[in-house]
Amino acid sequence: MNIIFIGDIVGKSGRKAAKKGIDLVCKKNQVDFVIANGENVSHGRGLLEKHYDELMDYGIDVITLGNHFDNKAEIKRYITQVDNIIRPLNIIRPYPGVGSLVFKVNHLKVRVTNLLGSAFINEEVNNPYLSIKDVIDNEEPADIHIVDFHAESTSEKQCLAYALDGLVSAVLGTHTHVQTNDGKILEKHTAFISDVGMCGSYNSVIGFEKDSVINKIIFGKNGRFEIDENDDLLFNAVLLKFDEESNFCKDIITIKEVFANEEEKN
Numbered sequence: 001m002n003i004i005f006i007g008d009i010v011g012k013s014g015r016k017a018a019k020k021g022i023d024l025v026c027k028k029n030q031v032d033f034v035i036a037n038g039e040n041v042s043h044g045r046g047l048l049e050k051h052y053d054e055l056m057d058y059g060i061d062v063i064t065l066g067n068h069f070d071n072k073a074e075i076k077r078y079i080t081q082v083d084n085i086i087r088p089l090n091i092i093r094p095y096p097g098v099g100s101l102v103f104k105v106n107h108l109k110v111r112v113t114n115l116l117g118s119a120f121i122n123e124e125v126n127n128p129y130l131s132i133k134d135v136i137d138n139e140e141p142a143d144i145h146i147v148d149f150h151a152e153s154t155s156e157k158q159c160l161a162y163a164l165d166g167l168v169s170a171v172l173g174t175h176t177h178v179q180t181n182d183g184k185i186l187e188k189h190t191a192f193i194s195d196v197g198m199c200g201s202y203n204s205v206i207g208f209e210k211d212s213v214i215n216k217i218i219f220g221k222n223g224r225f226e227i228d229e230n231d232d233l234l235f236n237a238v239l240l241k242f243d244e245e246s247n248f249c250k251d252i253i254t255i256k257e258v259f260a261n262e263e264e265k266n
């Protein structure tokens with residue numbers, strides 16, 4: 001069983017990068033299941049239904065979210081009409097949808113959970129460990145369990161991964177949009193990476209047009225963060241390879257591809 005998990009898809013450039021990246025990875029590997037973080041898909045914040053449909057056309061099986069889960073109001077309506085969008089499990093305010101779901105992939109049950117970190121995240125959340133432990137202990141068991149841990153702090157991500165070692169198949173960090181070089185298999189077979197990275201504009205600040213961000217962060221000016229839709233395209237993901245007998249993750253391979261933005265430049 002091979003599963004790819006794609007980092008936060010940011011705006012139109014991110015959607016184009018995801019399409020190209022999925023095609024390339026699937027050409028080179030047998031891929032059984034595709035998960036992607038979709039919290040930034042629509043103009044960098046949230047997920048419109050039309051863009052959800054677009055991602056389905058690219059071959060994505062499941063979309064996880066993050067702190068921007070409700071930035072496009074319409075998701076509150078359609079999240080319950082589809083069966084493959086997972087919003088953060090441990091948000092405190094009432095919200096439609098679920099934070100963990102089981103999917104049938106080949107002959108196996110694959111659970112996917114989306115969790116928010118507690119450090120430097122504005123959303124008020126329940127304790128991430130206790131929230132997922134409740135799922136592990138009380139909900140339908142699965143052969144493979146992939147956790148998208150959407151959090152800011154690398155140390156919080158490492159702590160949760162060690163705390164869940166042996167209890168889930170993979171703890172994959174998202175949210176910071178910068179792919180880290182620490183992918184590994186922990187002692188009790190749980191795969192971990194602090195951050196999978198992102199899909200989007202290559203010469204950007206975490207997916208956003210760099211001058212629009214620099215003007216605000218460095219020079220304190222007001223203004224919107226824009227997305228450069230003509231820039232080259234970055235694709236970040238991890239490929240998880242599972243042992244056929246034990247269902248343990250035996251390898252976590254980081255993927256970074258940069259594509260020319262041909263359509264816009266020609």
Ligand SMILES: [Fe+2]
Nearest residue numbers: 008039040175
């Ligand atoms: Fe994000």
Ligand SMILES: [Fe+2]
Nearest residue numbers: 066067068175
């Ligand atoms: Fe985020």
